[in-house]
Amino acid sequence: MPEFAFQFNYGYHFDAAKLSVLLRDHAVDALGVTHMLANLTEVEFSSSGEITALTLDNGTSLSGMCSSTARAEGTFIGEAMGVPRSLWVTCYPMIVRLPPRCPIATLTPQIALLASTAQASGWIWDIGLQSRRGGRVRPKRCHFSEDEAVSSVLDYVKHWDEGVDWGQLNVRVIPFDASRRRQAWVKNCVAVGLSGLYRTAGGVLDCLD
Incomplete structure (x- = not known):
């Protein structure tokens, strides 16, 4: 175009x-x-x-x-x-990426754009795809523990759809330096x-x- x-x-x-x-x-x-x-x-x-x-x-x-x-x-x-x-750890203090995935059928409303939401000690990406919806959290190493990072992304996913089957969530902790x-x-x-x-x-x- x-x-x-x-x-x-x-x-x-x-x-x-x-x-x-x-x-x-x-x-x-x-x-x-x-x-x-x-x-x-x-x-x-x-x-x-x-x-x-x-x-x-x-x-x-x-x-x-x-x-x-x-x-x-x-x-x-x-x-x-x-x-x-x-x-680059001193100037880029990230610790983990946590990409949860859910089938798109369980998530409403569907999104066409990538949404970025600031959190207390990092930010979350909300990514809409054709067949599923994914997310990532970028917590700061000096402020978030791994457990807190997982908790923050799961709390965010609750806003996707109250009917989300938590057993379907695949939250992988990916160390990141x-x-x-x-x-x-x-x-x-x-x-x-x-x-x-x-x-x-x-x-x-x-x-x-």
């Missing part, structure tokens, strides 16, 4: 599982990418420290440019290349997105973070 051209004050929430299937199929069918499901078993290096081969548990050996794109540990950039992280890799590109290994920041491989922090 022309009226939204070059404006970045909005965003979209997608089902990550469905989006990954769409991207995989497009890459394979339209771009000729070879899709392979396998586990990494060994990383081989040259005398100069470059990654020369990745050995997989299906017997395949891959070589070339390595992109470290997933896992909190940063498999290539962190574990293999040994690039340390710079911690903001950080980034000190180097995003080392020899032939590049950290992209979550692989390097945010306690993962280059980095992403949410907009409200």
Whole structure:
């Protein structure tokens, strides 16, 4: 839509599982990418420290440019290349993320926008999706204990719908220490997105973070 051209004050929430299937199929069918499901078993290096081969548990050996794109540990950039992280805990004192999920059918009214609500010692996101509704709480490490964080998000969910089945709630406590890799590109290994920041491989922090 022309009226939204070059404006970045909005965003979209997608089902990550469905989006990954769409991207995989497009890459394979339209771009000729070879899709392979396998586990990494060994990383081989040259005398100069470059990654020369990745050995997989299906017997395949891959070589070339390595992109470290997933896992909190940063498999290539962190574990293999040994690039340390710079911690931002002092200026970003978060302790946990607690994403509860409920089927959308039990929640009224439905929401089309992401709502952010300030709490005593942090804030809560309220995220409306097509099939469910999710939320996150970002408590400050110095003010909220883990139990208090869980309690605050459950109290908030009560306002979604009095008929919510508490047994359906999946509240996961995700420890969170903001950080980034000190180097995003080392020899032939590049950290992209979550692989390097945010306690993962280059980095992403949410907009409200």
